[in-house]
Amino acid sequence: MMFATKRHEGHSHGLSKDNQQVAVSFLCVVLALVLLKACFRALGWYIARQRLSIGDLELPEISPTLSSIHNLLGRTQAFATGVGSLSIPPSLDISWIQYSRFSSGKIFLLATYATVIGFMIRVIRTPTSSTHFIEDIAFRAGWVSITQIPLIYLLATKFGPLNTLAGFSYERINWAHRWIGRILFICTTVHMGYFFSLWISYGVVRTELNMMKVVRHGLGAYGVLVWIAVTSMLPLRRWAYKWFYLNHLVSTTAFLCLLWLHIPKHARYNIYLSLMIIGFDILFRMMNVVRNNFQxxxxxxxxxxxxxxxxxxxxxxxxxxxxxxxxxxxxxxxxxxxxxxxxxxxxxxxxxxxxxxxxxxxxxxxxxxxxxxxxxxxxxxxxxxxxxxxxKKAGQQDFEAEADIDDNDDLDMDxxxxxxxxxxxxxxxxxxxxxxxxxxxxxxxxxxxxxAPPSWTNYEKVCLIASSTGVSFTLSIMDHLARAAVAKRPSSRTLQLKQIDFIWVTRHFCAGFDEAVTALLKTHAAKLRETGVEISIQIFVTSPYSISQGMEESGLCPMDTAGGASATSSLHGEDHEEVDNTNPLVSADGDGFALTALSIHRDINVADESMTPMDVDTFAAAERPLMQSHRAQKNHLDDTIQRFYGQRPNVSSILDTVLPATHEISQIVGVCANIGMASEIGNAVAKMNIAFAFGRRARGVELFSEAFT
Ligand SMILES: Cc1cc2nc3c(=O)[nH]c(=O)nc-3n(C[C@H](O)[C@H](O)[C@H](O)COP(=O)(O)OP(=O)(O)OC[C@H]3O[C@@H](n4cnc5c(N)ncnc54)[C@H](O)[C@@H]3O)c2cc1C
CATH class of the missing domain: 2.40.30.10 (Translation factors)
Structure with a gap:
């Protein structure tokens, strides 16, 4: 009891105010960063709108000084993005802890955050030596722990200020939610560890636990935190995501309740803030679900x-x-x-x-x-x-776009x-x-x-790479670009698009899926080509089993293959011609062959009795905009699809080819692929940006990537 009283004296011997100030300053910095990001976002939006109405400014003509400053800023930004997005080598992979492979940028941010937290506990306004030193550090660690809780909740929201104001989508920040959660766990361990070491040295552990409710609540909260940390490990999350999610909801609620009982009244604003963040998130999410689904x-x-x-x-x-x-x-x-x-x-x-x-x-x-x-x-x-x-109903003022649509024969825009x-x-x-x-x-x-994807129409060259069902991501972009090109939206002056490279990598050959994707690709490609956009499409089916199946599906005889190898011979290794592995676009370990779509695809106009109504619908929808003139071009269109069976693409070489260093046009790479491929592409683009920063490239390359397991 005597020690407990002493502890409270310790808490009020002057440092309590410092602790509170450090904690509040932390929250203020977080708020300032969110507002700063929101301001940058608003500025970006304003500049984009200005560009829409007056077009791009020719800076060198207006002011050479301004132009060189702009250039320098561009190169510095390219260097920072390039270095920041280099991912760690696969040998240091920690994908058993974390979905995406760590980039140097994420490591830098986390290291900075951990250092700031370390300083807050040990350096900023803490006494270096006093009779209460251990206790002071323990209290400080406690304050630093609770001040991070609203931030952790902020990082877990889907409709919070970070998402709506700062423009961070939830799936891009939840790595920070997890890692800051782990740092919180370390801080609470320091908080508890220091107190326990003190009590052990005085021999008062039992007294503290028996006499002080606040200690028991704290111990309970720490126990729940250990449970959250263990049950959030990736293997468990992967094994039963739904149970992980439900458990996370219940455990975090229990944690907040125990914490509310444990912390002093003047620290409870952290709990109220966290509850407010979750409350608003749930409310906005429910409103959104009702708006989307209620009819x-x-x-x-x-x-x-x-x-x-x-x-x-x-x-x-x-x-x-x-x-x-x-x-x-x-x-x-x-x-x-x-x-x-x-x-x-x-x-x-x-x-x-x-x-x-x-x-x-x-x-x-x-x-x-x-x-x-x-x-x-x-x-x-x-x-x-x-x-x-x-x-019109929505009251949009895009008269120019409307005029363009009215002029267009293709009325199937909805x-x-x-x-x-x-x-x-x-x-x-x-x-x-x-x-x-x-x-x-x-x-x-x-x-x-x-x-929060970028405005794809702002780029002259768009390179889209997807693996497996990630093709949905790239197809929707193609669809959008095709419709925008036909409708000349946002306006004929600001629509920059000149070229699209589309690469789809899939492990297995799935005829129905392949046909559905190809049908959509043909529709989009037809529209884009009609508006003068250059298109190149490459499809890689990497499994060796795909070779024979691809041949069978296409009804091809081995002599039709462009790569020169017969499918069966590639698969079984019987007497076969050598596969042409000199193609830099495929990995050297490839064992397959390449085809153009012309030779492997059944004409989708030929009625197939086995088609389901949805197939017919898909193909009808895909073909609808293909007018007679398009049909005449069909063979030419099919020629633009290159197919590779039993081979993996060499994405770095592909990117070097489609985004040459001499190009001065605006370029973006859109990726939705497995972690390995997404990291490979991320590294290739990062190197291009570093090359631009050092003047070895004419223009930097933007990247928008979505990785999945
Ligand atoms: C932003 C994003 C976009 C995606 N788009 C597609 C897509 O277009 N096509 C596609 O086939 N897949 C997509 N996925 C993956 C897809 O969501 C999961 O494969 C699916 O939820 C698995 O469900 P299941 O119950 O069969 O999985 P399980 O076999 O139980 O789990 C498989 C994997 O999915 C994860 N998972 C399960 N449920 C969820 C959930 N509710 N939220 C997040 N992850 C979960 C698990 O952690 C596990 O790693 C996407 C994932 C993300 C994050």
Whole structure:
């Protein structure tokens, strides 16, 4: 008891004010950084709008000094982004802790953060030697711990100030949420460790625990924190994401409650702030879900809605309804399943959606019948593009764009159809397959959209690289660029696009999926070529099993292959011609061959009896804008698709080829790929930016990357 009283004396012997000031200063710095980022964002938005109305300024003509300052700033920024986005070598990979591979920028930020926290505990306004030294450090560590809690909650939100004001999408900052959480854990360990070492030296551990409720609550909070740290480890998260999520919700609530009991009253503002952050996030998220999914078709159709609910309890077609009907079908791997069992892609289609999304954004989907309150992130393969009438309704002032649309023959501009391609994993995605096989449609609830992609139309050259179902991401960008090119939006003066390179890498050959992707690609390519945009498309199927299957699907005889090797001979190693491995675009370890689409694709206009209504729809939608003149160009279009079977692309060489150092045009690389490929591309682009900073390139390259497991 005597010690406990002493402890409180220690807390009030003057340092308490310092502790509070250090903690409040930390929150002020965080707030200032968020506001600064919001200001930069607003400035960027203002400059973009100015460009829309007056076009790019020719700085060298206006002022050579201004131009050289602009140049210097550009190169400095390119150097910082280049160095910051270099990822650590695969040998130092810690992907068992963390989804994405660490970049040097992230390491730098974390090291800076940890140093600041270390200084706050040990250096800033702490006595170097006093009778209360250990206790002072313990108290300071406690204050530094609780002041980080609102930041950790801020980093976990989807609709918080970091997302809405500063423009950081949740999936890009949750690595910081996890790592700052780990730093918090270390700080609380210091807080508790110092107190325990003191109590042990005085022999009062038992007395402290028996006499002081506050100590018991603190110990409880620390126990919950240990539980959160253990259950948030990546292998457990991967193993059962839903249970991880529910456990995280319950545990963090318990942690806040125990903390509220443990900390002094004048420190509780941290808890209130955290509750406010979560409260607003939940509120805005719920409002968004209601806005996206709630439909009211008038009271008169209420009866129809009720009877429809009674007939098919899953979805109402009129009156009041919640959610959207998702049409579901599956495509099975054509090559892999023969050897290893079934791997499947599910195609979901939702129509007439009442909300908009931007190319490169993703949505979170919940199908209540397949998992209540389970929201899974997926990227649309189509883009939202409103019709002229919708634009008018929305009161948009883009008269120039409207005039351009009216002049255009292609009136099929409306796109409120959202297509998702889902790769099967274990739980939800497997249940989707079963649904498709039963032939029933399900109600899907949509949350989002999320993500802060750039304005793709601002670039002259766009290079899109995707692996597997990441192709949805690149397809939606192609769709958007094609529609923007036809409609000349945002305006013919500001639409910069001149060239697109599209690369899709997939492990297995899945005929249905391949056909759906190719059909969409052909539509977009036709529109883009018509507007004078150069297009190059390369598709790599890396599995050796794909070689024979690709040949079979195409109905090709071995002599048709462009790479010169017969598929069967590549696979079985019987007497075969050497594969041409001198192509710098494929990895040297490749064992396959290359084809142009002309030779391998069945004409999608030829009716196939096995087509499902959704297939027909996909192809019809894809073909609709292909007018007679386009059909005449079809063979030429097919020629633009190069196919490689049984070979991996050499992405660095591809990037060197498509983004030469001499090009002065604005360039961006959009990537949605597995961690390995995303890191390889990130490194290649980082090196290009460093080269630009040192004057070895004419222009830097921007990168927007979305990595997934
Ligand atoms: C931004 C983003 C966009 C994505 N876009 C696509 C896409 O277009 N097509 C596609 O096929 N896949 C996409 N994914 C991956 C997809 O969300 C997961 O594969 C899917 O949720 C797995 O569900 P499951 O129950 O079958 O998985 P499980 O087999 O249980 O888990 C497989 C993996 O998915 C993760 N996961 C499971 N549920 C969630 C969840 N609710 N939120 C986040 N991760 C989860 C797990 O941690 C695990 O690593 C995307 C992921 C992200 C983060």
């Amino acid at each position: 009211f078709a008038g009271w008169r159709s209420g009866y129809a809605a009720i009877s429809s609910e009674l007939e098919d309890k899953d979805h109402a077609s009129g009156g009041v309804s919640f959610g959207h009907l998702a049409e579901v079908e599956t495509y099975s791997d054509t090559d892999y399943s023969l050897v290893h069992g079934q791997g499947t892609i599910t195609h979901l289609r939702l129509r007439e959606l009442p909300f908009s999304w931007r190319p490169g954004q993703h949505i979170r989907t919940c199908v209540p019948r397949l998992g209540l309150l389970e929201f899974h992130p997926f990227t649309p393969a189509t883009c939202y593009f409103p019709t002229t009438s919708v634009s 796109s409120r159809v959202l297509d998702l391609f889902v790769l099967s994993h274990r739980r939800f995605t497997r249940r989707l397959i079963a649904t498709a096989q039963e032939g029933v449609h399900r109600t899907a609830i949509i949350d989002g959209p999320f993500g």
